[in-house]
Amino acid sequence: MDKKKNIIFTTVALIVLFGAACAAQFGLDAYLRRVANLCMIYAIIGLSLQIVNGFCGQFSLGQAGFMAIGAYVVGVFTVPVELREKVFYAVPMNPLIADIQMPVWLALIVGGLLAALVAFLIGFPVLRLHGDYLAIATLGFSEIIRIVITNAQSFTNGALGIKDIPPLNDARYIFVVCAITYIFVTALINSSYGRAFKAIREDEIAAEAMGIDLFKHKCMAFMFSAFFAGVGGGLYGALLGTVDPKNFLFTLTYNFVLIIVLGGMGSITGSMLGAILVTGGLEFLRVFDEPLEVFGMAIPLFRPGFRMVIFSILLMVCVLFWRKGIMGTEEFTWEKFKKFVKNPVGYWKGDEHHG
Amino acid sequence: MKAKKILTALLASVCVFGATATMASAEEVIKVGVFLPLTGDNAAGGELELRGIKLANENHSTVLGKKIQLVVQDNKSDKAEAANVVARLIEKDKVCAIVGTYGSSLAMAAGNIVKENKIPAVGTSCTNPQVTAGNDYYFRACFIDPFQGTVMANYMKKLGYKKVAVIQEVSNDYSVGLAKFFMDAYKKMGGQIVDVANYQTGDKDFTAILTNVKAKNPDAIYAPGNFTESAMMIDQARQLGLKINFYGGDTWETNDFLEVGGDAVEGAVLTTAFGREMATTKEAKIFLDSFEKQFKGEEPSALTALAYDAYMLVYYGIEKAGSTNSVAIRNAIAANKNLPLVTGKTTLDVNGDPVKGAVIKTVKNGKFVYVDFVQPK
Incomplete structure (x- = not known):
């Protein structure tokens, strides 16, 4: 299949998926719609982490902080002005921003840009570090962002959190943002910048010898990553209708590390798959939390919390058998899909290089 | 190859189990949803509250001639999960009222959903005023900050x-x-x-x-x-x-x-919120007795008492409404006055927050000792 056909297929698939999103908006019940929306939001943030960790090979753990920035821009600026007095009941809102109200789409973009700006400022000193040190530094900065938000009470309402954010539980809206993220990241990775990212991932010294400006490219990857994390965080805040600083503890980042490791470090479609498996899977496993009776006997294992045990076991099994994640560094392509449809068993057998 | 087959079989069995395991209940019951942080950071608090709700359910298990079935779900101390789980309780389990939760931020994440679906929810120990402010469907058993x-x-x-x-x-x-x-x-x-x-x-x-x-x-x-x-x-x-x-x-x-x-x-x-010395209502005696029976030698925590009360608010709501219509229950919960609950006689104000006294305690010889009781104005 040539490139043109691929594009047509992908476009058709996106349109079909958009149709599915519309159907989800009207056909699915509120619970499933919420899970679907959360899957898409986590996919966006997973993709954002993938840019730095998967493609550029820099181990960053700052995603929770960038999400917090996006979520707070949405939180602070989309709450209707007349409701703000009630929300900021402890310390009144700073008059500088008290009258500024934005529509959600604008707040998302502003949140993303602000996150990217902060990423630039942080990246300047931090991106000179490598490996574990970079991970620790980014994690530290994400905590700093959270603590600044906690203490800037007149802007963010501090620990009390913000509620009454106009809820955005619209599968179509979130799907469009997710699709744009997907298309952008795919285009970025297939561009010369993307190839430079991959070169840096494989061998920094060799990449530098080839004339790649390491710092510039790392910084760029870091900023793009922060932008999408900000947008994803904004959607997350809007989906829940409330934000508070404790949401964005560094443990939140591990969610997304899990998603990209499970999906495959360095695979765009992998991280989307990972997001769906982790989010949807956890909800699916809820049956293990509910009491189960077999022939009138209640099985004691089936109590709240049991699903986390099952989930951990499944994760361990996955990591044991798919060491590079489910997709590895491969992508979903229509060629492979065609091969798979024609001969699923043969495809599976011939696919050993994956695991 | 063999390992992979085993793996596939394992995954498949989990999937099949997940898809088929549904609760089949023949008799007609009234379903009340419970969402609490039973895993994660707040698990200790969630567990104490679950005790209270279960005790209350054992002591008051039928209303309108039907059994009350608790549908307990874990929100993992996570806001996104709290929102999911409340939507699940409403959509999948079709509960007519919800009890929960420990942690104000978790309750706020659920707030919009109960409001949209017009299902009354009674918070156990979520003390942030924002939980009930501007939300007609969220009540609580605890006093506010x-x-x-x-x-x-x-x-x-x-x-x-x-x-x-x-x-x-x-x-x-x-x-x-x-x-x-x-x-x-x-x-x-x-x-x-x-x-x-x-x-x-x-x-x-x-x-x-x-x-x-x-x-x-x-x-x-x-x-x-x-x-x-x-x-x-x-x-x-x-x-x-x-x-x-x-x-x-x-x-x-x-x-x-x-x-x-x-x-x-x-x-x-x-x-x-709760002190043995102030436990003068009949309900408080029932609570203390049944607690003593189940958890010998333990001192009931205020969280357990509040969770018990949260369930009782729903219970009296259903009783007064006379139906399982969620809007009727909501109105009944709001209208109930001077309910004899564990933590004292309780009336909810316009926001859905209880008007009741607070207990003051001090630490004496390594124990919490009752000092005073302050009536609300």
């Missing part, structure tokens, strides 16, 4: 303190809320706040804060916050030679507070 802060301000004023320092746990909404309303009330009564110091959850060294506070020479310190941090702070204050007394909120009422603080926390005073 402003009330607790004000009660302590009145009490401390009565003790004759003129200058008080406030130390708040700035990353904790509960602590910030209590401190804010304490200061408002205290200043209004002519008291003086000489210092406001902040610390973060998880801090271990408070000597800098305490040295500053000591220099201002206050008569007492109001320091609502997490029990571990507070106990450590009081201990360090004693080491610094700070002899004045500490006052706090209901989070202190845990064994950990006594264990970590040891001798240092002797004399510390706190406000709480």
